[in-house]
Amino acid sequence: MTRKAVLLSLLTGLLLAAVSPAHAAGYRYWSFWDRTGTTWTYATQGPSTAVPSDGDVQGFRFAVSEDSADADKPRGTASFTAICGDTAARDGRKRVALVIDFGTASDAPSGAKPPASRTACPVVPRDATTAEALATAAKPLRYNANALLCAIAGYPETGCGEQVAGKKTGSEESGSDGSDSEPSVGLFAGLGAIAVLGAAAWRARARRRGNAA
Incomplete structure (x- = not known):
């Protein structure tokens, strides 16, 4: 030669x-987020212990992530006014705006199709946790023995935080259709x-x- x-x-x-495409090892799971102004922040505690206040916005995103720094944020409408504007305040109760992003086809388990993202404005007791608010808006929920949230509204049907071969880094967030142009x-x-x-x-x-x- x-x-x-x-x-x-x-x-x-x-x-x-x-x-x-670059790939990295990751885990398939529901991540939990707090919204402050226009910014999503990875929650510092789980939904079963977090106690939101009236007017808070919280989100969930199903995706394959290496860790909290790599996790994909919830997409779509994330304004309390837009989500809860038509829900009146009530004495002794609170309104929590929830953004539930079921992720993309590339993050879904084999053979599964992610539902369309949704928002909800559950009205719950003042001392209710985020998990309790979520349960009123997106049943059925599924947890594992370690209290890890495995499914929201029954999605996905199986699996819970399992390790996967990898993910395409940046492939789902680069454009409106998830493609890099x-x-x-x-x-x-x-x-x-x-x-x-x-x-x-x-x-x-x-x-x-x-x-x-």
């Missing part, structure tokens, strides 16, 4: 690596390098033919 052929082979391998820099660089080497190889062959003639 010639030197140029070797270089071309190596660059082709680099190109394939550049355009292949911009080719990577590595793709252009790899194609350019292969084109240059291809042109050089063609010129070398042409010179050899000319010398042979």
Whole structure:
């Protein structure tokens, strides 16, 4: 194999690596979020111990995540006014705005189809936990022996925080349809390098033919 052929082979391998999606180990589970202003923050306690106040916005997102820093945030409407604006306040009760994002097809267990995301405004006693508010709005809930929330509104039917082979990093949050519309820099660089080497190889062959003639 010639030197140029070797270089071309190596660059082709680099190109394939550049355009292949990056994967990382993760877990498939429901994450729990608090909303402050326009920002989602990963909750510091579970829904079974969190006690929201009237006017709070909380969210749940089903996805494959490595950890809390990698977790995908709930999508869609997240305004208390938009979710609970038509629900009147009541003495001794509180309104909690809930955003329930069932995630994407790529995060779903094999053969499962995620339901459409929804919002709810349960009115519950002042001392109710988030789990109790969620139970009034999105039954059935499913927990495991360690009190980990496994399913909301029956989704998913099986599994609970299981480890999965990996996830496409950034693949679901890059655009409105979950796709990345911009080719990577590595793709252009790899194609350019292969084109240059291809042109050089063609010129070398042409010179050899000319010398042979």
